[in-house]
Amino acid sequence: MSIILATYVSYGQDTIRAKAHHSKYQFSFLVGGFYKSFFGNRYIKPTTFELGDSFEQHQYERSIQTPTGGFKFGALVDIRMAKHWYFTTGMLFCYRKDIFEYNSDTVKKYNNISYTRNIHNVLTYNYAYTNLEIPLMILLKLKRISLYVGANIPILSYKVANYSYIIRQSYYPISYGTSEKTVKNLEVPFKIYPTWLLSYSFTLPKHTLEPFIGMDFGARKSFFIQGGLIFTMNAKQCTKTI
Amino acid sequence: MKTKLILLILCFFMFGCKKNPFDYRTKYLGDYIFVVHNSSWNPTNGQFDTTYTVDGNVDYVSDKNSVLISSPTFSLQATVYEDGTLEGYWNNNGEGEFESTKKIKYHCGYYWPGGQSNSYITGEKK
Numbered sequence: 468m469s470i471i472l473a474t475y476v477s478y479g480q481d482t483i484r485a486k487a488h489h490s491k492y493q494f495s496f497l498v499g500g501f502y503k504s505f506f507g508n509r510y511i512k513p514t515t516f517e518l519g520d521s522f523e524q525h526q527y528e529r530s531i532q533t534p535t536g537g538f539k540f541g542a543l544v545d546i547r548m549a550k551h552w553y554f555t556t557g558m559l560f561c562y563r564k565d566i567f568e569y570n571s572d573t574v575k576k577y578n579n580i581s582y583t584r585n586i587h588n589v590l591t592y593n594y595a596y597t598n599l600e601i602p603l604m605i606l607l608k609l610k611r612i613s614l615y616v617g618a619n620i621p622i623l624s625y626k627v628a629n630y631s632y633i634i635r636q637s638y639y640p641i642s643y644g645t646s647e648k649t650v651k652n653l654e655v656p657f658k659i660y661p662t663w664l665l666s667y668s669f670t671l672p673k674h675t676l677e678p679f680i681g682m683d684f685g686a687r688k689s690f691f692i693q694g695g696l697i698f699t700m701n702a703k704q705c706t707k708t709i
Numbered sequence: 710m711k712t713k714l715i716l717l718i719l720c721f722f723m724f725g726c727k728k729n730p731f732d733y734r735t736k737y738l739g740d741y742i743f744v745v746h747n748s749s750w751n752p753t754n755g756q757f758d759t760t761y762t763v764d765g766n767v768d769y770v771s772d773k774n775s776v777l778i779s780s781p782t783f784s785l786q787a788t789v790y791e792d793g794t795l796e797g798y799w800n801n802n803g804e805g806e807f808e809s810t811k812k813i814k815y816h817c818g819y820y821w822p823g824g825q826s827n828s829y830i831t832g833e834k835k
Binding site: 504521522523581583584585587589628630648650651652654655656657 | 731733734736773774790791792793794796804806807808809810
């Protein structure tokens with residue numbers, strides 16, 4: 468049984484690879500998940516506030532970034548440039564999160580807590596982004612191993628921002644409470660996620676499956692460890708030959 | 710050719726309009742219907758209250774962190790933060806917030822030895 472299966476898989480691999488080597492475009496689907504982590508300490512150290520600095524430059528200082536999860540899926544197209552070398556682009560849907568948390572005593576100490584909720588007394592910034600991203604990558608294919616290096620560029624983002632605040636409830640005796648607010652918006656982000664992926668291909672008669680691992684790099688020393696599958700369709704049906 | 714055309718159309722949508730898609734203030738801009746409640750007190754005339762509705766808008770100003778909240782009867786400039794918090798300038802001593810991308814509330818008050826005046830503005834995007 469195993470000999471028959473091995474022969475079947477081997478035949479498929481040879482057929483697909485022979486076709487793929489002559490094709491200029493190779494279409495595939497990608498699905499994967501990722502875990503956001505950080506290089507070094509997750510605490511964002513305060514920097515000196517200088518005259519003319521905007522609020523945004525110091526907004527997340529003294530907060531702690533929280534590890535989060537996410538996922539991505541979408542379509543890719545590999546465009547053959549030279550032997551072994553391809554340019555890969557496509558369209559991906561990505562769900563990413565950013566969370567910045569403060570200690571309530573830190574907020575009370577450094578900010579002037581008011582009776583109304585405002586950005587100066589935020590306890591937690593919780594952002595969820597559903598992005599439409601365009602990957603722009605160089606692909607090196609060596610036999611079964613593929614190495615993608617490039618960047619994912621978000622072009623449209625549905626951002627859900629949830630803010631939790633600490634607010635003053637009374638002055639004498641002094642007491643505090645919390646408040647919350649959610650702002651949802653479709654926006655064009657100004658971000659780039661440098662990325663790399665490493666995959667190994669298992670070829671079947673009509674499809675190629677490529678499990679992959681990789682990493683996206685984000686702002687503030689963050690990175691996204693990722694893994695998943697790249698599913699390539701039948702080369703004969705879905706490629707345009709040169 | 711087809712690719713260039715698509716890129717050109719994308720550029721038109723991204724940069725061809727007045728509203729900058731990269732600016733966090735953009736989501737709060739637009740035409741609003743404001744309800745203004747003015748309340749004042751002084752020893753000569755006593756308490757005075759009036760409420761009226763007026764059309765106006767929220768727009769950019771040259772300061773990259775501020776918006777102009779204006780109507781035929783008032784004009785206020787305030788710093789806006791990404792969560793919608795509004796912080797008035799020294800001359801209107803105000804505070805408020807965009808409760809959502811479609812709702813605004815703002816309060817400014819003036820106090821002097823012989824009296825006080827307060828304006829409470831709420832607005833909804835048209």
